[in-house]
Amino acid sequence: MSTVQKRTDFQPILLGTDFNCYGMARSFYQQYGIKSIAYGVTRLAPTRYTKLVDVRILEGFDEDPGFMEGMRKIAANLDPNKKYLLLSCGDGYTELIARHLDELKKHFICPYVDIDLFNRLGTKETFYEAAEKYGLPYPKTKIITKEEVESGEKIELPFDFPIAFKPSDSVQWNDIQFEGRKKAYVLDKREQFDELLPKVYKAGYTGKMIAQDFIPGDDSNMRTLNAYVDSNHNVRLLSLAHPLLEDPSPVAVGNYMVILPEKDMHLYKVIQKFLEEVKYVGFADFDMKWDSRDNEFKIFEINLRQGRSSYYCTLNGYNLAKYVVDDVIDHKPYTGTDYADGDMLWMNGPKEVFYKYAKENKYKERAKKLIEEGKWGTTAFDKNDTFRQHMLMRHAFSIISKNYKKYFVQR
Numbered sequence: 080m081s082t083v084q085k086r087t088d089f090q091p092i093l094l095g096t097d098f099n100c101y102g103m104a105r106s107f108y109q110q111y112g113i114k115s116i117a118y119g120v121t122r123l124a125p126t127r128y129t130k131l132v133d134v135r136i137l138e139g140f141d142e143d144p145g146f147m148e149g150m151r152k153i154a155a156n157l158d159p160n161k162k163y164l165l166l167s168c169g170d171g172y173t174e175l176i177a178r179h180l181d182e183l184k185k186h187f188i189c190p191y192v193d194i195d196l197f198n199r200l201g202t203k204e205t206f207y208e209a210a211e212k213y214g215l216p217y218p219k220t221k222i223i224t225k226e227e228v229e230s231g232e233k234i235e236l237p238f239d240f241p242i243a244f245k246p247s248d249s250v251q252w253n254d255i256q257f258e259g260r261k262k263a264y265v266l267d268k269r270e271q272f273d274e275l276l277p278k279v280y281k282a283g284y285t286g287k288m289i290a291q292d293f294i295p296g297d298d299s300n301m302r303t304l305n306a307y308v309d310s311n312h313n314v315r316l317l318s319l320a321h322p323l324l325e326d327p328s329p330v331a332v333g334n335y336m337v338i339l340p341e342k343d344m345h346l347y348k349v350i351q352k353f354l355e356e357v358k359y360v361g362f363a364d365f366d367m368k369w370d371s372r373d374n375e376f377k378i379f380e381i382n383l384r385q386g387r388s389s390y391y392c393t394l395n396g397y398n399l400a401k402y403v404v405d406d407v408i409d410h411k412p413y414t415g416t417d418y419a420d421g422d423m424l425w426m427n428g429p430k431e432v433f434y435k436y437a438k439e440n441k442y443k444e445r446a447k448k449l450i451e452e453g454k455w456g457t458t459a460f461d462k463n464d465t466f467r468q469h470m471l472m473r474h475a476f477s478i479i480s481k482n483y484k485k486y487f488v489q490r
Contacts, residue, residue, distance in 0.1 A: 093166050094169065094176075095168030099386070167384045307362055366379045
């Protein structure tokens with residue numbers, strides 16, 4: 080870990096109070112000895128008892144007009160002698176920043192894309208259009224509209240079952256509820272598809288749905304890649320990771336649980352070219368899966384922020400806070416791209432879950448060796464934090480064990 084360089088000239092302001100927020104707060108604290116301020120609509124478990132984050136709750140803050148009403152009140156009380164760095168920890172807040180970027184930049188430092196680029200990349204549908212234009216490989220995809228479903232006509236798919244099935248607009252998806260709702264689905268039969276589609280739109284969702292060719296293989300075929308792109312569209316960090324296990328619970332399916340650091344220069348160059356060509360700014364998080372049928376990574380999506388599990392970068396010596404501070408606070412010139420590698424395993428659950436549920440392969444053997452050598456860590460526990468924080472996270476880990484017993488299916 081980097082030596083702490085205590086700073087008082089800037090203040091990180093994090094939007095959201097979740098696991099992502101805690102990971103970023105840890106990065107700032109470790110690098111600069113700074114306690115972050117986080118704003119949200121409720122106190123979530125990862126930041127409930129922490130002393131690394133000052134959590135402030137604002138009613139209606141996660142949507143307009145409450146968001147800008149809250150941000151204007153925050154701006155009115157800023158210290159004119161300090162810089163305020165605004166960072167999103169969720170898709171909804173990223174969209175709100177992009178929508179109000181011009182006004183927010185008058186008071187805060189905001190390393191984010193504008194609303195035009197957000198609209199081109201911010202839903203899975205529009206991202207696939209950009210991927211097609213710029214040559215990024217992605218799975219065979221069928222876009223389904225509300226009007227098609229409500230017409231009652233059979234929707235034909237250009238690929239066989241099983242399929243992956245998910246919402247294009249993840250922000251809107253988070254606001255609806257219905258029995259059987261999941262973050263994403265793997266559907267094995269046509270009957271499941273025909274039964275689920277009407278439920279989605281009856282629940283109030285109006286966006287498009289994505290049906291995709293299911294890429295065969297277990298969780299260890301997944302990859303996640305985090306990037307930081309500076310204000311002049313230079314890619315300063317590319318950090319690839321190899322998930323070995325994902326969360327099986329319906330509300331969190333697809334969230335990574337165990338991650339190995341990895342390096343792939345071909346993939347790094349492909350992603351770097353894309354980010355530079357679209358003139359990206361800020362953190363980005365890509366999810367993808369290796370397709371053994373054509374020996375190519377297929378990219379599922381880009382999150383226009385750091386990912387939930389992005390603390391793996393900091394854990395492996397590439398502190399996320401330092402990249403953004405070097406760029407927009409200290410204005411250090413771009414001197415080249417860091418193509419990350421590392422030897423620290425990241426976990427978001429008990430070791431016993433990993434040993435029992437991760438598929439047996441050479442990657443699991445490497446991960447087990449790192450655990451034996453003490454080369455592992457997690458976002459959830461910081462030695463500087465409170466006893467209550469540690470106890471709450473231990474309780475959260477016990478729930479994870481129960482979820483695996485209830486929901487896990489090996490693909």
